[in-house]
Amino acid sequence: MSKIAVFSAGSWGTAFSLVLADAGNDVTLWARRDEVVDAINDRRENTDYLPGIELPPSISASTDPEQVAADADVVVLTVPSQSLRENLASWAPILPSDATLVSLMKGVELGTLMRMSEVIQEVTDASAERIAVISGPNLAREIARREPAASVVACLDEERAKQLQAITHGPSFRPYTSVDVLGCEIGGAYKNVVGLAVGMAVGLGFGDNTTASVITRGLAETARLATAQGANPLTLMGLAGLGDLVATCSSPLSRNRTFGERLGQGMTTEEIYASTRQVAEGAKSCKSLLALAERTGVDAPIAAAVDAVVDGKMTALDMMNSFIARDTKAEMG
Numbered sequence: 219m220s221k222i223a224v225f226s227a228g229s230w231g232t233a234f235s236l237v238l239a240d241a242g243n244d245v246t247l248w249a250r251r252d253e254v255v256d257a258i259n260d261r262r263e264n265t266d267y268l269p270g271i272e273l274p275p276s277i278s279a280s281t282d283p284e285q286v287a288a289d290a291d292v293v294v295l296t297v298p299s300q301s302l303r304e305n306l307a308s309w310a311p312i313l314p315s316d317a318t319l320v321s322l323m324k325g326v327e328l329g330t331l332m333r334m335s336e337v338i339q340e341v342t343d344a345s346a347e348r349i350a351v352i353s354g355p356n357l358a359r360e361i362a363r364r365e366p367a368a369s370v371v372a373c374l375d376e377e378r379a380k381q382l383q384a385i386t387h388g389p390s391f392r393p394y395t396s397v398d399v400l401g402c403e404i405g406g407a408y409k410n411v412v413g414l415a416v417g418m419a420v421g422l423g424f425g426d427n428t429t430a431s432v433i434t435r436g437l438a439e440t441a442r443l444a445t446a447q448g449a450n451p452l453t454l455m456g457l458a459g460l461g462d463l464v465a466t467c468s469s470p471l472s473r474n475r476t477f478g479e480r481l482g483q484g485m486t487t488e489e490i491y492a493s494t495r496q497v498a499e500g501a502k503s504c505k506s507l508l509a510l511a512e513r514t515g516v517d518a519p520i521a522a523a524v525d526a527v528v529d530g531k532m533t534a535l536d537m538m539n540s541f542i543a544r545d546t547k548a549e550m551g
């Protein structure tokens with residue numbers, strides 16, 4: 219049994235705590251609001267993010283980061299990507315110095331264009347071998363309902379990846395290992411952007427030909443950037459690439475797809491932000507991925523178009539038309 223600290227108690231932090239608890243671990247969740255902590259400790263439910271799902275006694279919660287981190291073998295980070303740096307800067311001094319640091323986040327930092335594992339390394343000074351990423355087709359609510367799913371545990375240190383695999387493998391969750399941290403992170407961040415584009419197609423009332431075309435070209439775009447950065451192309455064909463892309467683009471549970479759907483129906487980004495507190499990481503990361511693609515010298519037409527719609531510079535319909543009108547000479551289907 220491992221002692222695991224999970225920062226924080228949103229949809230995925232809470233659902234992943236269930237995975238960890240089912241696998242026999244002792245979990246402490248950090249939440250920034252007292253009412254979330256009280257609901258978890260007293261009512262055994264995260265009423266805000268996973269209503270109706272019972273949490274076992276091996277999961278407890280606290281607003282005190284020091285209490286959460288104390289004696290943890292593994293520290294799991296799952297705040298919205300753009301808030302990681304600021305939060306982690308305040309937690310870094312209290313994290314156990316030999317704990318494995320695990321990112322569940324799917325985004326790229328605005329401005330620095332850093333992946334989450336890079337932010338973690340910079341802020342904590344931990345070696346890259348101590349930092350892992352878990353990414354795959356893992357919609358939080360389905361995981362919390364114990365529907366069977368698989369994921370990738372990626373770490374440059376293969377032994378550490380295997381240890382994490384062993385402590386996360388449970389009755390309904392099957393982790394695979396990888397050393398391709400970069401490929402998993404680019405796959406996880408890019409699928410959110412493609413999910414937004416697919417959502418727009420759905421919001422406009424288009425059917426499966428359109429969504430399949432966007433998904434497939436989205437995968438090509440993801441693989442182009444990831445491999446240019448040094449990822450293993452096979453990672454993008456796996457659970458952290460194609461797998462996650464399919465789950466996100468197919469499911470009404472995806473916040474990114476839903477965000478895109480609302481854009482497709484004519485809502486503005488500001489109106490959507492005002493209507494929900496849940497994160498759609500792709501709405502911010504499309505800018506970072508686009509800049510990363512420019513810096514790497516690869517083409518990113520879907521990220522560019524999604525960014526323009528999110529910024530209100532293009533309508534979702536114009537985005538779909540630009541996808542069809544695009545000069546295709548240089549690309550293979």
Ligand SMILES: NC(=O)C1=CN([C@@H]2O[C@H](COP(=O)(O)OP(=O)(O)OC[C@H]3O[C@@H](n4cnc5c(N)ncnc54)[C@H](OP(=O)(O)O)[C@@H]3O)[C@@H](O)[C@H]2O)C=CC1
Nearest residue numbers: 226227228229230231296297301323324356357358496497
């Ligand atoms: N949900 C899913 O199915 C999956 C999500 N992920 C990834 O996990 C990460 C977290 O997403 P998810 O749990 O879904 O998000 P949610 O929106 O469900 O929860 C966000 C959590 O972060 C807290 N939070 C929000 N803003 C801040 C901030 N500025 N500082 C500190 N804490 C903050 C929220 O607290 P409060 O309630 O107080 O606002 C809440 O606990 C994302 O990168 C996402 O891509 C990965 C796989 C699956």
Ligand SMILES: O=C(CO)COP(=O)(O)O
Nearest residue numbers: 354355356357472473474
């Ligand atoms: O990452 C996810 C599924 O693997 C969750 O996707 P959303 O953030 O779009 O809900």
